[in-house]
Amino acid sequence: MALLQIRDLCIDYRTTAGTARAVDKLSLDIEEGEYLGLVGESGCGKSTIAKAVLGILPRNGAVAEGDILFRGRSLPHSSLQELNRLRWRDIAMVPQSAMNGFDPVYTIEAQINEAIDTHVSWSREQKRKRIDELFAFVGLERGRAHDFPHQFSGGMRQRAMIAMAMALDPGFIVADEPTTGLDVIVQDQILHRIKEIHTRFGKTMLLITHDMAVVAENCDRIAVMYAGKLVEHGAHNVFETPFHPYTMGLCNAFPDLADRGRELISIPKAPPNLLTPPVGCRFADRCPFAAARCRAEAPALVEVGPGHVAACHFIDRAAEFRMKARDIGTWQGAAAAA
Amino acid sequence: MNILTDVNRSDRAPRAACTSPVIEVRRLRKWYPVRRSMLSSLLGVGEQRYLRAVDDVSFAVHPGEVLGLAGESGCGKSTTGMTVLKLHAPSGGEILFDGADLATLTGRGPLRDFRRNAQIVFQNPYEALNPRFTVLRSVLEPISIHFPDRRTEYEALARLAMERAGLLPAENFMHRYPHEMSGGQLQRVAIARAIAVEPRFLVADEPVSMLDVSIRAGILNLLKSFAETLNMGILFISHDLSTMRHICTRIAVMYLGRIVEIGPTDQILDDPRHPYSQALVAAAPVMRRGTRRRIHLEGAVPNPANLPSGCRFHPRCPKAIDRCRTDDPQLHAAGERREAACHLVA
Structure with missing residues (x-):
């Protein structure tokens, strides 16, 4: 069974002009250990899917039909408590703008600790050791964990976000445009880290982006969306022989x-x-x-x-x-x- | 783009084989004073420091040429574009338009002539156009300013500019407001407005980075065709080297206010000589996997208000030698039509 099964998914947004179906009868499987790249242009519904998986659709959006099954369990039909148990521990997200991903009034370390404390009861020593490991992995100086988000550059914030996503060793990580707005050299470093999460730790990954070269270079499988529909889905070489x-x-x-x-x-x-x-x-x-x-x-x-x-x-x-x-x-x- | 050649009724002379540059800048500077602490300014101690956003930059743009200005955010590429147009007052150096220094041009006439001939297209078309103006009014505005004695031709000129910008048929777009149009169409309106006064030099500052992939190509081909068929000189500012591969004749790579390498597009991208250009080229993802060699760079871009000694790139350079820490390398010939600012490049 695939780790994530999206079945005939329809997602509607209520707008003043009427109901817009952002995702229409979309079915897609992500196998355990797979690195899937979801590409498409703005408004095609790719980020909406990521939000639906994490249960963070905006107020005017809702899953109208179909289902998303994570390890066989329906995510849209889960209660908030059930979702909260899954978030960070089983499914984590690296959002588009890491600026908004952190609370400006707490230090990075406090926020990673908060995510950990919500799910497990580790001692301070355990938490400190985990942050040591995480910061070493993403390439941040350990001392900087006591800094506030505004003291970090865009690239550092995104590294910290990856560290936080990895904190509880989740099986599935969703990265929604993780490098948009970052410079090329920083983008390359971040994508390299994300790829490592997949190759070194065998995580299942969903990368959402509009950059075709990024998915062609990094992902095992590629799905192409257009106007709410899945139009093509294949291996990493889809762009070599598109249908x-x-x-x-x-x-x-x-x-x-x-x-x-x-x-x-x-x-x-x-x-x-x-x-x-x-x-x-x-x-x-x-x-x-x-x-x-x-x-x-x-x-x-x-x-x-x-x-x-x-x-x-x-x-x-x-x-x-x-x-x-x-x-x-x-x-x-x-x-x-x- | 055949659309363009059809409507190309330009009476301008055909492109000469060897032309003098339309714009040339020599040791252009834009330094911003850094605010001192109240105490030191009251006591008059400590020296005034500057943020050297553009520091002794020299280049020339020839008619029919697209010069790419590449670099990461904060390297000074946009400031260069604004300063070349005198939208920012330069802190030093010369800007030569048709060989005449703009600083020596006096009176309204010559400067107005430069303003007409040097136009700009900005990154974000949603913010570049007045939301309360129709497309026609936006395109007419520069025409009425620069061609006050051609009143009867106004609408024909606007129509021509819109057609050249690919807004076909022009009647369908003239009476629309910006909110009724897509990003790609708006960028074409911004372009129509810029070319309506028949400029000879155009600065395009990240003109496609806000647009979707499927429509970017149209805008890029359009700009390229202006260089080719209207003989315009274009300064194309972007962080995206992949885009530059397809539009630029030459590329200048900037780092911390300086041009570190300049040369023909294919040479810069296939065989970059400066270590920073090498890192920049190596960082761009490519469609064919496994064909790219990554270069690891240490740290981040330093604060431009507090520049490193010697070569500005030395703290991050994987190849730095002792000399790089003390000696500031200048641009020098590094092959045919190429220049690089690196002690290790002969």
Whole structure:
């Protein structure tokens, strides 16, 4: 059984303009010991999934249908007390902005101790030893544990956040855009630590980001989301042979340092409004290969290779699409046709 | 971008083979005074210290060229962009526009001419546009300031700028307000406003970092096409070397207020010579896994108000030698069309 099973999950946000379905009938498994990268653009629902897993959806958001099972136990149907028991000890999170992750009026050490005290009764000596280990692992000076969050730089705060997430040795760690807003060199150091949590301690990890190179480099498996739907899911080399036109479009739009002389191609137009999502494939409006069927009928995820699924009506023509997608004219044609 | 060539009705002369720079800065400085304690300023003791945000920076941008200014936050790249445009008053050095020093330009005329010719596109299009102006009004504003005697052409000029910025057809966007548009469209409005007065030099300060991946490419290709077809010189400021690979002709890497290396894009990215450029290139994630060698850097960027002695990078440099602690290296030739500021690079 997978460690985390997401089953036909639907998450709704109530807004003044109506109900927006941010995540729509999404199913995804994360196996024990797996490092999954979830990529997509802003508003695709990737962070909403992380929040639902931890039970921290904003007030106007709720799981409308489906289920999230952690070790077979339903998270949306758990009481607050049950969730609190799981948090930090079984599931921990490294949030996007570590600035907001810490309380400004307590020292870092006090906050890590608080997380520990909530769950276990360790002696002061045990706690001190644990923080020694954690700080050594994330590469922070031990003496700095007595500092307040504002005395830390962005990178140091994110290291401290990783230390806190690791404090109770949880089996599952969710990192939601952990390096957004950090400089490249710091980003590289942080991602290296996060990768180590996976390789050295065998933790199950979910990394949420918009940076395709980051997931391609770090994760075992990659899931691509678009407008609340899972459109493609496969091994770390998904971007080498994408089957969904959206994944192809992302690959062509993404600048890669190692790739000389390639022309960048943007995807025309914008994602659909989730208050009134289209009936068919959600990408159809921007897809250069869309046919009448795509606008009428939403495609289901189908297997395209071992452990690789994609939601497109024309997966048998993927090789042809991949070729055509490299031509900027293909995409401009889609923009003109609409 | 063929959209652009179709609407390119520029009557400007075609790109010359060897041109003089549109903008050149020599030993440009922007120093901010650091506030002294009340006691020492009352007693008049202790010397005034400065935060050297931009410290003796020299470079030139030629027509048709995109010069990338790369570096981490706080290295002074944005301050450089603002100072080059005289949006910040320089503390020292020269800014030459078409070979004439801006400091020596007197009277409203020449400076206004520079203001028209040197424009900027900012990082955040949501904040760059007045929310109460329609798109047309935003684009018309600079036109009416700089072309007061071409009143009858105003709308045609605005339409041309919008078309060049990829807002097609222009009528669909003219009467919209910023809140009715997406981030990518807003950035195109900001670009249309900047190019409406036909500038010859454009500063683009992180123009795509707020935008989603799928629309970034469109904005980048647009800027590149301005250099190629309108012969504009562009200073492209970014922390993202991967983006620079696809748009810049040359790259200058900045660290703590100084340019540490400058040269053609492919050379800088494929074979960086300065240890800091090497670390920066090595830190960028790439799509093909296992092809990148990480370089471990010690510590963090020092406080620019309290600079290290000798080479500013020496406390973090894995290759530092004794000389680096005392001698401040200057930019010197390091291969064809390349310069580096490092004692170890010959």
